Amino acid sequence: MTLDAYKEDMMTCCRCSACKFVPLETLKGYDHVTVCPSIARFDYRAYSGGGRLGLGVALLENKIDYSSEKLRDVVYNCQMCGACDVSCKYAMDMEVLEPLSEIRAEMVKHENVPASLTKLAAALKQNGTMVLDAAAGRGEWAKDLAVKDYTREQTDIVFHAGCRTSSDPSLWNVARSSIKLMQKAGVDVGISFGEMCCGGRAYQMGFQSESAEQAKRYMAVLKKAGVKTLVTGCADCYYSFKVLYEKFGLKNDIEVLHTSEYFNNLIKEKKLLPTKPVDMTVTYHDPCHLGRQGEDYIHWKGSRVPGQVIIFDPPKEFRRGDKGIYNAPREVLLSIPGLKLREMDRHKEFAWCCGAGGGVRESNPEYARWTATERINEAACTEAEAIVSGCPGCESLFTDTIKQGSRNLKVYDIVELLAESVL
Ligand code: SF4
Numbered sequence: 001m002t003l004d005a006y007k008e009d010m011m012t013c014c015r016c017s018a019c020k021f022v023p024l025e026t027l028k029g030y031d032h033v034t035v036c037p038s039i040a041r042f043d044y045r046a047y048s049g050g051g052r053l054g055l056g057v058a059l060l061e062n063k064i065d066y067s068s069e070k071l072r073d074v075v076y077n078c079q080m081c082g083a084c085d086v087s088c089k090y091a092m093d094m095e096v097l098e099p100l101s102e103i104r105a106e107m108v109k110h111e112n113v114p115a116s117l118t119k120l121a122a123a124l125k126q127n128g129t130m131v132l133d134a135a136a137g138r139g140e141w142a143k144d145l146a147v148k149d150y151t152r153e154q155t156d157i158v159f160h161a162g163c164r165t166s167s168d169p170s171l172w173n174v175a176r177s178s179i180k181l182m183q184k185a186g187v188d189v190g191i192s193f194g195e196m197c198c199g200g201r202a203y204q205m206g207f208q209s210e211s212a213e214q215a216k217r218y219m220a221v222l223k224k225a226g227v228k229t230l231v232t233g234c235a236d237c238y239y240s241f242k243v244l245y246e247k248f249g250l251k252n253d254i255e256v257l258h259t260s261e262y263f264n265n266l267i268k269e270k271k272l273l274p275t276k277p278v279d280m281t282v283t284y285h286d287p288c289h290l291g292r293q294g295e296d297y298i299h300w301k302g303s304r305v306p307g308q309v310i311i312f313d314p315p316k317e318f319r320r321g322d323k324g325i326y327n328a329p330r331e332v333l334l335s336i337p338g339l340k341l342r343e344m345d346r347h348k349e350f351a352w353c354c355g356a357g358g359g360v361r362e363s364n365p366e367y368a369r370w371t372a373t374e375r376i377n378e379a380a381c382t383e384a385e386a387i388v389s390g391c392p393g394c395e396s397l398f399t400d401t402i403k404q405g406s407r408n409l410k411v412y413d414i415v416e417l418l419a420e421s422v423l
């Protein structure tokens with residue numbers, strides 16, 4: 001798509017500011033009412049979903065140009081978390097996040113991107129990963145696990161660890177626990193010891209063609225290996241394989257599951273039995289790309305009926321964020337004896353972002369940590385001992401932020417707690 005294709009959506013914005021807040025009807029109280037980290041941090045309309053749509057129209061009408069430093073600041077101090085999109089669509093039939101993606105794609109074309117992100121895109125092209133400071137090589141995390149390489153021998157299930165997990169030994173326990181749980185359930189699982197990047201983060205940063213090229217390379221490997229089901233514990237990668245690849249027309253019929261979905265099924269089939277108590281009160285953080293952005297991509301080709309703002313031909317079904325992956329992670333946690341789950345005020349499709357997305361952690365680490373601190377403080381209000389997530393990006397940023405702050409909160413992935421109960 002192009003930015004121009006979303007001009008009518010952008011023109012539909014009525015400046016109501018709903019994209020800054022959790023919808024009134026769903027509020028739990030006076031605290032935690034904002035949903036957009038960017039407007040909450042920078043406190044100027046341009047830094048909201050609606051504000052950026054106004055900039056999109058101004059760019060299309062040549063009222064501002066792409067070379068401005070301030071424009072770059074506004075466009076890239078946004079996690080692409082999609083909370084604005086969901087809050088807007090609570091009442092409106094219009095796209096918000098899609099045009100924000102197209103503005104970023106235009107910024108890439110006009111070479112006005114934070115230098116740190118340009119460096120990451122170059123690394124993807126040269127080394128096949130956007131992780132610059134990898135502390136470990138690909139597949140090292142699985143060396144002693146006796147797991148097959150699916151690129152050499154076919155397996156029923158393929159497990160994708162993701163760049164962040166593979167390169168950071170402090171996250172290895174999640175991937176290793178996933179394999180051990182699958183082996184315990186008798187699953188024929190394989191990994192690739194030369195696993196590639198899915199390309200999803202490049203898309204979020206605006207490098208759309210680089211992302212699509214990487215997706216083609218990855219799909220060629222999966223196709224050659226005859227893969228039918230892919231399981232991943234990374235919410236970003238899950239979104240790439242399930243939603244982006246579908247958008248690119250590349251997904252074919254590969255089934256994509258998050259570890260929480262896959263293990264929830266194994267628990268229901270009694271192939272995994274969580275029996276050991278884990279006496280802990282936790283709160284669950286919905287990762288943006290598993291929750292509100294994790295629902296199926298909908299192909300729609302049509303247009304607004306001329307002269308009408310909200311009538312489409314053919315009728316358009318919108319992705320509103322409420323069909324994301326919310327139940328499986330919670331069901332897995334509640335299947336663990338002794339474990340108690342407390343919800344934060346902002347949860348499911350209205351969850352506050354961890355702060356890491358959209359390249360923000362790399363381009364503005366201070367803003368990323370500020371966003372994470374907001375979430376950690378919200379988690380602490382539940383009086384939980386730990387914050388649990390289903391994404392290494394969230395986990396890693398929460399852990400680093402907690403280390404630098406004063407909150408005494410543990411951080412886990414769902415799979416780690418399940419493994420404690422099962423293995
Ligand atoms: S983007 Fe949507 S919610 Fe935000 S101001 Fe515009 S119409 Fe209102």
Ligand code: SF4
Pocket residue numbers: 035036037038039047048049077078079080081082083084085
């Ligand atoms: S994507 Fe997230 S950070 Fe960006 S404008 Fe929307 S709500 Fe704010």
